[in-house]
Amino acid sequence: MLLLALDTATPAVTVALHDGERVLAEYGRVDARRHGELLLPAVDRVLAEAGVKLGSVTGFVVGAGPGPYTGLRVGLVTAAGFGAATGAPVYGLCTLDGIAYAAGRAGLDTGGRPFTVATDARRKEVYWARYADPRTRLTEPAVDRPAEVAGQVADGPAVGAGALLYGDVFRDVPAGMPEHQSAGALAALAAEKLAAGGTDGFLNEPGEPVRPLYLRRPDAQVPANYKVVTPR
Template sequence: MLLLAMDTATPAVTVALHDGETVVAEYSQVDARRHGELLLPAVDRVLKEAGLTLDAVTGLVVGVGPGPYTGLRVGLVTAATFASALGVPVHGLCTLDGLAYASGIEDGPFVVATDARRKEVYWARYENSRTRVTEASVDRPADIAEQLAGLPVVGAGARLYPDAFPDARDPEHQSAAALAALAAERLAAGGEAGEAGFLDPQPMYLRRPDAQVPKNYKVVTPK
């Protein structure tokens, strides 16, 4: 098994290789505006570090979000393209699940919250690092602060809104290494797409894109 994992649903452009037992190579760079520019060089970097070529990959793992429209699609389209070219499966995982797994928290409950912009967070509640107990949601921190009072909060959302989430926990940013390790664990247990927490590799959008056609847009057609 050699899994190539990637996630661009958050400001972190993150890539990792996992051989089914351990992380072989990984690389991450935090830059919310350069997902398309950074992802392929990151893939090339981890392959070179591992001394491998792309055709050695036996499966793709990709974070499906939730996340902002443009950045999220970069990782999903790249994973789908690689999977098609190589003839290998692609396994989708909730981006928040990767952060939860990386936290290592086994005595929950706790929350994972990432930046959704517009003064909102994407969030979900967890029983432990492997078990999500709510669907991912998007809300203003002040609107959910009372509901989540007293719970540790993993991710950048806690650091952006400390008044609502005073108990911030690491990691702040997504890690493809954690995403790959979680996928390898689920595959070893016999999970496939649609089972054991795997999702279709389709973008998880929880609201409309920021860019929209103006309401009074005038269509001009030739006479």
């Protein structure tokens, strides 16, 4: 097994190669405005560090959001292109699931309580979901203003950039927890699921395209009443 994982749903551009047991190489950079510019060089860097050619990869794992439209589609389109070029399957995972799994690897202690993963959705909103443990999501991913979900997230800790940004709502944010996505954690989660012999938790069936979790319309909109400048 050689899984190449990538995610551009958060401000981090993150790529990792996993052999089914461990991360062979990983690279990440936080820059919310340069996903398209940074992703392919990051892939080249990870493959070169591991001494692996793209054609040797047996599967691609991509974070499918939720995330801002422009950044998220960079990773999804790239993963789909790699899959089409190599014939290897593409597996979509919820980005929040990867952060939850990374929090577990970082030693998150919830005291037996559910916890929340929250990322910055801009517009004074967060993408969020609740988890029973680092592998088990309790709710569907959602986008809301923090004050609107305060009652639902009050019980238990929270992790992620959204939780750090809105400390008045997410009051229990343990130190040392992941802020953005880690492709290494995303790849490890996918490897664990594939080793178990099922597709539970993936967002697509084998051979089907990965559907992005946009959750809301893109910021850029076509004007409703634009001026016609072409000859009639």
